[in-house]
Structures are given as C-alpha cells and as structure tokens.
C-alpha cells in the first residue's frame with residue numbers, strides 16, 4: 001500500500017485549485033450566522049442542488065445543521081474585505097452590520113449586492129473528518145448586483161482575466177435586464 005500523503009503536500013496541491021468565494025449564511029433562533037467558503041459546488045440541475053462543505057467547529061455549521069437551510073451568496077471582485085470579515089475575528093451578528101441583507105424562502109440571510117444568492121434547503125448531509133458536506137435543494141435564486149466573481153487561488157484573492165490576449169471579458173450576464 002502507498003504511504004498516505006502528508007497534510008502539507010495535500011494543502012500545497014490544493015492551492016492550485018481556483019475557486020469562487022461565497023458567504024454561506026443561515027438563521028437560527030433569531031440570530032444570523034455566516035462564513036466565507038470556497039468549498040461550494042453545483043451538483044445537479046434536474047433537482048437544482050448545491051453542496052457546501054463546512055467545518056464542524058464553525059458557528060455557521062451549527063446554524064445550518066439546526067435550521068436545515070443555508071444561502072450561498074457569491075461575492076463580487078470588489079468584496080475581498082467582506083470575505084475577510086466573514087472569516088475573521090468578528091462572529092455572529094457582528095459580521096452582518098456593514099452591508100444590507102434580506103431573507104429569502106428559507107429565512108437565511110441574502111446579501112443584497114451579491115453577484116447571485118442561492119437559497120437552499122438541506123436534503124442530505126455527510127460527515128467526513130473535520131467537515132460535513134451539506135447538499136441543499138435550491139428554492140430561490142436572487143440576482144443581486146452585476147459584476148464578476150471574486151476568486152481565491154494560490155493562497156490569495158484573484159479576479160477573472162480573458163485568455164484571449166488583449167480581449168476584454170464579456171460584460172456580466174445580463175439577468176438584471178429581465
């Protein structure tokens with residue numbers, strides 16, 4: 001049997017994966033919770049489902065477990081400070097003060113000027129080591145403010161760039177014109 005890879009090797013390899021940055025929110029017992037996450041993935045469109053992978057030590061994990069719901073708020077390039085806020089020293093309600101939020105179908109907070117927010121009801125969960133994977137069926141999609149996604153790769157924030165040299169990226173998808 002091969003010897004297992006060590007954690008540093010694993011983490012170094014994972015730095016190569018570029019992800020969009022989201023804030024996962026939930027509400028429980030009259031309180032709002034939210035945390036920055038990149039472990040977010042579309043699962044299927046037939047029964048529209050998004051998975052998120054949350055550390056069991058996070059306060060947001062507790063709120064998602066209890067409310068059986070969460071909202072995935074996809075951040076815009078301009079929102080690296082908000083990402084830091086939702087992964088930093090402040091906790092709970094303190095993280096929500098600087099921006100405007102509403103509530104969607106499940107009651108989870110939705111960031112009004114996110115690129116897009118997916119409001120999800122938990123349908124399945126799988127505990128694995130330090131984290132739990134939640135699968136959530138999307139009950140509502142809210143298109144917030146036009147823009148480009150905030151990315152995280154190689155241990156830092158990044159933004160989209162076109163591979164076609166010198167060509168500007170097309171404008172953000174125009175859902176907002178409906």
Ligand SMILES: Cc1cc2nc3c(=O)[nH]c(=O)nc-3n(C[C@H](O)[C@H](O)[C@H](O)COP(=O)(O)O)c2cc1C
Pocket residue numbers: 021033034035036037038039040053054055057058059060061083084086087088091092152
């Ligand atoms: C760019 C970035 C991505 C992150 N992605 C995740 C993630 O996918 N899952 C996770 O459990 N924590 C992730 N974290 C860490 C949490 O945001 C952080 O631990 C947060 O403070 C937890 O908040 P809470 O305990 O108040 O709920 C990420 C942090 C950063 C800066």
